[in-house]
Amino acid sequence: MPGRKDDSLYFLPLGGANEIGMNLNLYGYRNQWLMVDLGTSFADEGQPGIDMVVPDTSWISDRREDLLGLVITHAHEDHLGAVAHCWEDLECPVWATGFAASVLRRKLAEKGLEDEVPVHIYKPGDTIQLGPFKITAIGITHSTPESQALAIETPHGVVLHTGDWKLDPDPVLGPASEIETLRNLGDAGVLAMVCDSTNVFNRGRSGSEGEVRDSLLQLLKDRPGRIAVTTFASNLARVDTLLGVARALKRHVCLLGRSLHRFTEAARENGYLQDVPAFVDEREAGYLPRESVMYICTGCQGEPRGAMARIAFDQHPHVVLSPGDLTVFSSKIIPGNERGLFAMHNELVRRGIEVITEKDAFVHVSGHPSRDELAEMYGLARPQIAIPVHGEPRHLVEHARFAQSLQVPHGLVPANGDMVRLAPGLPEVVQQVPAGRLAVDGDELIPLQGGSLQSRRKQAFNGSALISLAVDEAGILQAAPKLALLGVVNGDVDLTEAEIAAEIAVAIDRLKPGRQRDDAALQDAAIKALRRNLKPITGRKPLIEVHILRL
Structure with missing residues (x-):
């Protein structure tokens, strides 16, 4: 086990390696640890009664006196959603951008922790010194505001932790990625890059949010009925796109779903969505002419509690769609969610409501880099070591191969719990530590195996x-x-x-x-x-x- 006399630099993922979601990354030097991100993942059908899964933090919780702090890269659930559930086992200070902090504080308030957790604000270009780690924030484009890559300066060199990113030439919310800062970082020398792998199989580029805006405007103009569009509540870039489209089409906007209201409130607190007209209350929208309303809804992945599912199955207390109305699923169909989504699509179509998804029209671009963007990033940073994360095993292996084809000397594919020694010497996995998942069950965290969940699974199937x-x-x-x-x-x-x-x-x-x-x-x-x-x-x-x- 690394100790205070050990001069090695370590990288340890406890979530987000061999999976998409639930990100938790640790950097260690002389028994001092820096945590980057602490997120959630969706539960699956084998976990009845559970909506959310968080990483098992027990390994670092047992060493919390050596945990210097948690730095959050951006405001998505899979990067900050577990903080409120796990912080009492960690009790460390937290750093986040203004927008991410606004989102986080709302989550902490739900757990009664808003006055307990020390949340510090940082901005692009700011430097945070935590023990041996000097962390500089680099603004980068993603589907939510103020996403940051982190340049982590250590005694053995700089590690570039990208977080989630893309290189969008026409972002609709916030500035473009700081290309020159990344190039200067590469010129100075980068030891390792810990990088997003989500779209490594996708050729070309991910596409621009500005192009989606133009496509949606053409797709939705002259539609005679109500329009309901669903996307992730945290995809503020898409929400801003939809608000602009609604304004151009002279439609009033009604937000459906508590999380959408939370994210738009956090955005306004931080200077975004300032020129948006007041939203129409859901109890009043039904009285407006059909051609003058656009609903923006949660539930883009078929979640039973999402607003779109309740509309589709005619269970929403205030919103009813009729034959001739249109629904647009402005998001990627995440593998594993097809069954619930397709059931919802079929129910809408059965009722005479048109359904458009990413398979039918250009209604979505990813917030993650495709291969050309990955190649550009490697050309900017020029790391000695590629460490793929934020992907399933097939993504990580392909990413490591791709990085080495771009002349990166070393590519290493970790799994959750793999202690990777980055330096000195060649990078290698030197040991495994306990890593796993816990289910959020009400106010408790419970094991996914055994206990009450095992009983629920048995009861659900038998x-x-x-x-x-x-x-x-x-x-x-x-x-x-x-x-x-x-x-x-x-x-x-x-x-x-x-x-x-x-x-x-x-x-x-x-x-x-x-x-x-x-x-x-x-x-x-x-x-x-x-x-x-x-x-x-x-x-x-x-x-x-x-x-x-x-x-």
């Missing part, structure tokens, strides 16, 4: 059964067993429950008198009888609970 036994002190049944089967059988549930309850009673009666006094024996007999009689009917193995009442 149903559950509750057996109630009323017996006397000798274990003799004083009433017929009660059985409740939930999500287990089709057809006549009452008849099946009655038949199996009778078999459970027989199994209890056949126990020897001594065993009838043992609760464990009663429970075992009831469970075996249930499984024996249920298997021929369904083949399922439900989650079973037995309640024993001794009278």
